Amino acid sequence: MHGMINRAVERFVRDTYGRDQWLKATEAVDLGFAEFEAMLVYDAALTDQILNELGDMLGKDRANLLEDVGTYLVSHPNTEAIRRLLRFGGVDFHDFLHSLDDLPERARLAVPDLHLPAMELREHRKAFFSLTVRSGGLRMLGFGHVVMGLLRAMADDYGALVLLEHKGTRDRSEILEIHLADASFAEGRDFDLSARAAV
Amino acid sequence: MSDMAPIHAAPMMDTLCPMHLMLNDTGHIVHMGPAFDKILGGKSVIGLRFLELFELKRPSINQTMEALLGLATAKLHLQLRAAPRTEMKGVLVPIPENTGVGPSGGAVINLSFGISVVDAVHDFSLTSADFAVTDLAIEMLYLVEAKSAAMEASRKLNQRLQGAKIAAEEQAFTDTLTGLKNRRAMDYILNRLIASETDFVLMNLDLDYFKTVNDTLGHAAGDYVLQNVARIMVEETRSNDTIIRTGGDEFVLIFAELRSTEATAELACRLIDRLEQPMRFQGQPCRISGSIGATLSSFYAKPTQERMMEDADTALYAAKHAGRGQHRLHDPTATKPARP
Structure with missing residues (x-):
């Protein structure tokens, strides 16, 4: 690991x-x-x-613990670097969701031996998505819950209102359901492309 | 002049190349891509000559429109004339005559921040919307930050490893019971002194009656005595002298820059005196003494560790033979006595 x-x-x-x-x-x-x-x-x-x-x-339980870890990674000041790197993924939450497919590749660009589970987003109808997290290779149960926490905190960060549900594990893959109820529900947090301006 | 003619290509160009400028046949700006709103701080430069806005750094040419058109498709190095004098790279393409794309005889120049993009997003407060969707600038900014974070993590790891290495080396040179140096440190120090041709005195010291203390009062008493002995030796020597515990009750002392046989003898006497002062362990007296054999590097034309250790050992043996609590100095004039 x-x-x-x-x-x-x-x-x-x-x-x-x-x-x-x-x-x-x-x-x-x-x-x-x-x-x-x-x-x-x-x-x-x-x-x-x-x-x-x-x-x-x-x-x-494991699910709650991991979800808290995911939320922490985005929302705590000590891990601001991670929030910023994720925000580079999209200009709004919808855009960000579509960047999740690239997330493992993006992580590997920074740290070549860091292998995150592959993720696949599907938009079933407008504002209704499912995200498949292929966490089997990670040999850690429930990575999808980390992603849940991360998505919840990122939605807050973008000011979007989302409903999330973990639909369980099938074939070593976890399925998350995402309903983007309101993309501009709240103000959201600032994101400046320049790291210097952000400090 | 066709300044008044509509520029049909403008909407397309604004999306594909947000950082482009369109010039007429006299080199005046007739249209600017949307990113220039921020780069110029909201100021319009329509009607300004391109070369008034930018300085062409390379290639070096006459700063005329005609010469500029001669640089079609070449890589241009440009610099904003106004602060913050941002450097950009660009490429110029002439506008085909009478196509309605733009002013006939004019040109389109597309610009990019190149490597200065990190400063530029800060200086001009740029957002993703200021770059073409296909532009890799956002990915580059992501990568710069991601790599800095990863480098920082690596740097911290290196720092901690460095700290651990120093601690491990310190430990590897130290006898853990007494805090004195160990045999590894002795080899290192002797090599260094001999290599730098520094004179020194090598003293071998064996405790006397230590086995008795260990056998009658136990190992805890033995450890206590060894720690006491270490303390005495530290007190009786200078800070740049080296004290080594080479074995159970065997020590080696190295006195750098000591050349006098009298001073060596005096030191040995004083050490033995101190060792003979009774110590008490849990109310029980522990009586020990020490035997010392020493030799001086100045006795040898070319001192070696093996030879000096051997001579100090021989002197130590002679001291023990003379009764306990004695010291002997190696006699460089004597032929090597045979050991029984």
Whole structure:
């Protein structure tokens, strides 16, 4: 499992529940170190163990935990870089949804050994979409829930009103249903193409 | 002049090339792509000569419309004359005569920020709408940010690894029980002193009666004594001297820039004196002493680690043979005594 993903879980726990909670979890699974390195690769089983431990510790099931991680990645000031990179995907939420097909490729341009699950967006009728997340290759259950949280936070970011539902897993793929109820429901957050202006 | 004629190609050009300018046959601007609204801060430049707005940096030509037309399809390096003097690259295409595309005898110049796009989006507050849909500028901006973030993560990793490496090296040179240096450090320091032709004294020190302490009072007492011995040796030496624990109760001391046999003998006496002062471990007295054999690098024309270690060992053996708590200096004039 790429350190980027482990590191995201770690940052989520530390920024949301505090460093002590994170250290408690690393000790419980006998990690042997306190911090994941974003640029190293770890055994996939480690990620599963730590997610199980965190679920028990925080009283959350896997789905809720992962969705919170996804929301955190977009909405927390410490991960502003990720929000910005995602916002490059589209000028509005509709445009952004269509950029999800390219997301793994975009991630690989930045970090060549980071393999995110392939995603496929289908527009069934106007404003009704399904997103297939082929998370089977990641050997981590429920990556689609991370995507759910991410979409929810990105909709807020664009000021769009969306209804999301995780329809479960079939053939190692997760299906998300997305209804874009109102593309310009609220003001949304600013996005400046220039990183310097954003700081 | 056909300035008044409608420019049929304008809407198409605005979408395909938002950063283009259309010139008439005299080199005056008759139409500008929508991106120039932001680049020029809302100012209209219609009617201005193109070469008043831009300086042509390369290729270098007469700054006339005729010369400009001669550069059709070549790569142009341009710079805005007004602040922030942004550099752009461009290409000029003459407008075909009497087609209604634009003014006859005129030209279309399409421009791009090239590598200065990162500064330009900041300077002109550009958005995706200011670039053609097919333009890779947005992808380039994405990549610049993504790569900076990835580089930052790598840089942090390197920093942490560097810190860990220094800590590991420190540990690898240190005896963990006493905090003194270990045999690896000794090889390193001796090599360095010999290579730099610095004079030094090499002293081998074995504790006496240490085995008795260990056997009668246990290992905890033994560890306590070793730590005490280390402290005494640190106190009795200068900070640039090196103290090495080479084995259980065996030590090597290196005194850089020491050349005097008297001073060496004095040092040895003082060390033995201090070691013989009784220590107490959990109320129990631990009595030890030390035997020392030393040699000076100045005894040798070409000192080597092996030879000096051997001579210091021989002197140490002689000291032990003379009874405990003694020190002996290697005698460079004597022939090597045979060991029993």
